[in-house]
Amino acid sequence: MQRVLLxxxxxxxxxxxxLLFDAEPGFEVAGQAGTLKEARRAALRARPRLTLGVIDLNLPDGDGxxxxxELRRRNPEFAALVLTASLDRAEHARAVEAGAAGVLHKSAEVDEILDAARRLAVGEQLMSPQEVSEMIRLAGRSREEERLLRENAARLTPREREVLQALAEGLSNREIAERLHMSVDTERTHMVNILNKLGAHSRLQALVLAARAGVVRLGGG
Known part of the structure; x- marks a missing residue:
């Protein structure tokens, strides 16, 4: 009997x-959770221990x-199937690097989800060694890109951060200049420096990178 954590x-x-898993022969839902905290608690309570997890990545209190x-380190026989709405391959790669056996999008057909679970239950691999290797390489590249982004963002001056935050609030270059009591030419110079430091090719790309690095709050909230 496969004891499943959702x-x-x-x-x-x-x-x-x-409902799907409880109706499927050979499967029993042993725990359900909506957050990492709840999932950790459910995993500790489960007796006998869990054998399969169907896990989302984007949870309210962290990354699935x-x-x-954690569950794979505690029980190497535990199999994890990621079921996510995310299309970010870097997120998928980090999950595979952590030990996920496969990744399905939430738009997958019910039969596809159950078939993946059945295959895991009998010890089949959902991904080839080559696919796993590529995912792990992708996860490494993603971590390196994030590290470089944080380093680049750390080079921004307080004034450049103010310009970026004003941009995040939807202000034009003239409005930014007025708010920060500078000339439009000075605002443009700051923006050129921002683009160079972040390795961005446009204001929009700079804004996205700054948001990823935690430099700005999109929407000004």
Missing amino acids: VEDHAAFRQALA SELIG
Whole structure:
């Protein structure tokens, strides 16, 4: 009997999955959770221990990849299937690096989800060694890119951060200049410096990179 942990913050979707697995021979839903904290608690309570997890990545209190790594270290026989709405391959790669056996999008057909679970239950691999290797390389590149972005963002001056925050609030270059009591030419000079430091090719790209680095709050909130 496969004892399944469902980790998904949308309760209706999670409960629908629970019905599917409980109706499937050889599977039993042993725990449900909507957050990492709840999932950790459910995993500790489960007796006998869990053998399969269907886990979302974007949870209210963190990344589901963390949980996959923890559960796999505690029980190397535990198999994790990621079921996510994210299309970010770097996120998928981090999950595989943490030990996920496969990644499915939430738009997958019910039969596809159950088939993946059945294959894991009998010890089949959902991904080839080559696919796993490529995912792990991608995860490494993603971490390196994030490290470089943080280093580049750390080079921004307080004034450049103010310019970026004003840009995040939707202000034009003239409005930014007025708010920060500078000339439009000075604002443009700051923006050129920002683009160079972040390695961006446009104001929009600079804004996205700054948001990823935690330099600005999009929407000004």
